[in-house]
Amino acid sequence: MEERLDAVIALYQPTDAGAALLRSLDLRQMEGEPGYFGSYGFSEWAGVGEASPIGVIHELGHSYWGGFPVTGRSDLSWEKTSNDDPSEAMQAYHQDILTFMAQPPDDFELLRQRLRNLPGVSSDNPEPVFHHLEADVPYTTGGSLNLVPPILRKYWDNFLPPGRFADWYGAAGWFQSLSPEDVTATGKWLGFEHLDLRQYPSLEPAIPPEQIISTAKSVLETEEQERLRDLVYQFDLLIGDPQNEENFEFWRRYLQDKIALYKAHPEYLLVFSHSRAGELASALEYLSLPAIGTPSERAAKLAAQLSTEPFLVNFLPAVENRVLVELFTGGTKLPTGKTLQATATFVERLKVFGSKVDSVLAAGRVSSNDGSSELERFISEIGFDQENDLKLFFDLLRDRDLAASKAVTLPLPDATVRSLMASVPFQLRVILRPEELLFKLGITSNDSDVMRAGIQLLIDEPSGNFRVDEPFLEQLYRVVAERAGRDPAGTAQLLLETPFPLEGFILAQPEATTLLFAGDVDVSLELIQNSDPLLAPAARIIYRLINSSPGQAAHLLTQFYEQGANNTVSESLAHLAYDKDRGKRSSELPISLESNFDFLNRLLVLEGEDWLEARFSESANLFRERARNGEVKADFLDHYRESLEFVAGFGKRDDSRFLTGIVRRAFGIE
Known part of the structure; x- marks a missing residue:
């Protein structure tokens, strides 16, 4: 495994102490188990299935904990407790992660948004964020400590150097400047491709060392060839009988990866004298050919090729x-004999599913209801708990004929669609339009209980891709906005008992938001307090309201103060700290410095000069202490004060001078 360690050290460039730590860990590559991944901790061993740098650094990341002390926290131990709870140090790390996620938008907001977009993450399920920041920090940051939030650096500063990038904006700008070829190469070891940069269309790129791309390509070439070598020498270990628990999606990705590797290195397999090398090269060469013709024509060509090259059957999951579907419904006789275990399982399923897809669509051609009845019978035969089977079937159905698949899915009973959401949330979102799915879930119902349950189901069962979910959330916001227009008080009360994404609603439906918060102030405050504290804590909701309804935001903030929620007030004010800087970075961000002024001016009118100065002072003191403790950047207060002074300039001369004076006194400048 020395070569695997050499690869990740070359890519992520840890400190000398970090490299020594990695070489001291017990890392194993599991023969005949390409899908294997696992780590048993610092004092045990970690295993990977393939020479994939992302997977290797991920498992080493899990094994990393305990290798270094937490800088400045000698009181924290990595020793696990007897009841198998996380160590004191890991519990502290998790708490610091939660604190980071709740902090005001700053130079690390790109990372926060990346973490918010992880599938299924919420305050009830913070595990995806914990898992990501336990194992994927080198991958996410490219090995740059500068990109690690200040509050988390004490856990990583022995392992990571400052790195190639000074800040997230420069790193993201560099990624935006890459050629398509370099973007592809970078995605094989660096996590920048997962950043949501739609609101940052043209960031100023950093200029990292010139060799970053060439070094990565050289390392990746070696690792890719190693994966092809493993395919040759371990192929016979993968042969076996069908197993019901096979993960079709993994094997499909695995085999498609080998086709891509063959395209990149077509001559490499020819250097091996192993008997499998020639068969694999021939099969991969055929599958690398451009896809020409209709699915039916391509299926006929594949059937003919299978008759002369039966070994090709092993790669059917990659097709x-x-x-x-055309191949299996066309009556093609497949070669017999031992194949890849995953292929054997796949073929067994396709023998059933291919004909069933055909029968469902055939019934659907008679009438949509007939097709839907046939589909429902098949679903009941499979069972709602057979997630892999349902995913494969709906993928085949959708890919065979998207319009027809919608025609037979839409008439399904609402209860059936709701039961399917747990197993095929992605497939349902692809087959049905947002308004269709929301109707089936009961979100458009006039019955509050039905609507509430539908919202819960939509949020609890995401597709796994935030971009796929967005149109459905936007439709949800439209439905709620329409209801708020008819019954704002009732709508606010209904939303209290759901995981409704309030931040997204405020951004998408500002006018309806104003109606929603115009009623009972106690309900409004509870609605804000009930917002998910991991994704959008109360201070972030106030921050979003400032942009859409500054007067309303000011009134609600004063009510939080009346209730003794001083920390929420301080945090909300501090959310303005980087608006001046962030607004300059991109005009696409939902930032209005004019609204910020209106908000502050309204606070001044509502509560007076002394009150506002006292609240600014409390907020400044809170973040001064946090900066001193390394929880935020050392210059946070400078950004905070400068942003407020800049906002003050949006008023008339006397108003501007008056507000500036309040700010400067609160920050101890005057």
Whole structure:
């Protein structure tokens, strides 16, 4: 495994002490188990299935904890407790992660948004964020400590150097400047491709060392060739009988990866004298050919090729679904004999599913209701708990004929669609339009209990891709906005008992938001306090309201103060700290410095000069202490004061001078 360690050290460039730590860990590559991944901790061993740098550094990341002390916290131990709870140090790390997620938008907001977009994350399920920041920090940051939030650096400063990038904006700008070829190469070891940069269309790029791309390509070439070598020498270990628990999606990705590797290194397999090398090269060469013709024509070509090259059957999971359905419904006789265990399982399923897809669509051609009845019968035969089977079936159905798949899915009973959401949330979102799915879930119902349950189901069962979920959330916001227009008080009360994403609603429906918060102030405050504290804590909700309804935001903030929620007041004010800087970075961000002024001016009118100065002073003191403790950047207060003074300039001369004076006194300048 020395080569695997050499690869990740070359890519992520840890400190000398960090490299020594990695080389001291017990890392194993599991023969005949390409899908294996696992770590048993610092004092045990970690295993990976393939020479994939992202997977290797991930498992080493899990094994990392305990290798270094927490800087400045000698009281924290990495020793696990007897009841198998996380160590004191890991519990502290988790708490610091939660604190980071709740901090005001700053130079690390790109990272926060990346973490918010992880599938299924919420305050009830923070595990995806914990897992990501336990194992994927080198991958996410490219090995740059500068990109690690200040509050988390004490856990990483022995392992990571400052790195190639000074800040997230420069790193993201550099990624935006890459050629398509370099973007592809970078995605094989660096996590920048997962950043949501739609609101940052043209960031100023950093200029990292010139060799960053060339070094990565050289390392990746070696690792890719190693994966092809493993395919040759371990292929016979993968042969076996069908197993019901096979993960079709993994094996499909695994085999498609080998096709891509063959395209990149077509001559490499020829250097091996192993008997499998020639068969694999021939099969991969055929599958690397451009896809020409209709699915039916391509299926016929594949059937002919299988008759002369039966070994090709092993790679059927890598073939496009539409071609597979044509192949299996066309009565093609497949070669017999031992195959990849995953292929054997896949073929067993396709023998059933291919014909069933055909029968469902055939019934659907008679009438949508007939097709839907046939579909429902098949679902009941499979069972709602058979997630892999349902995913494969709906993928085949969708890819065979998207319009027809919608025609037979839409008439399904609402209860059936709701039961399917746990197993095929992605597939349902692809087959049905947002308004169709929301109707089936009961979100458009006039019955509050039904609507509430539908919202819960939509949020609890995401697709796994935030970009896929967005149109459905936007439709949810439209439905809620329409209801708020008819019954704002009732709508606010209904939303109290759901995981409704309030921040997204405020951004998408500002006018309806004003109606929603115009009623009972206690309900409004509870609605804000009930917002998910991991994704959008109360201070962030106030911050979003400032942009859409500054007067309302000011009134609600004063009510939080009346209730003794001083920390929420201080945090809300501090959310303005980087608005001047962030607004300059991108005009696409939902930032209005004019609204910020209106908000502060309204606070001044509502509560007076002394009150506002006292609240600014409390907020400044809170973040001064946090900066001193390394929880935020050392210059946070400078950004905070400068942003407020800049905002003050949006008023008339006397108003501007008056507000500036309040700010400067609160920050101890005057």
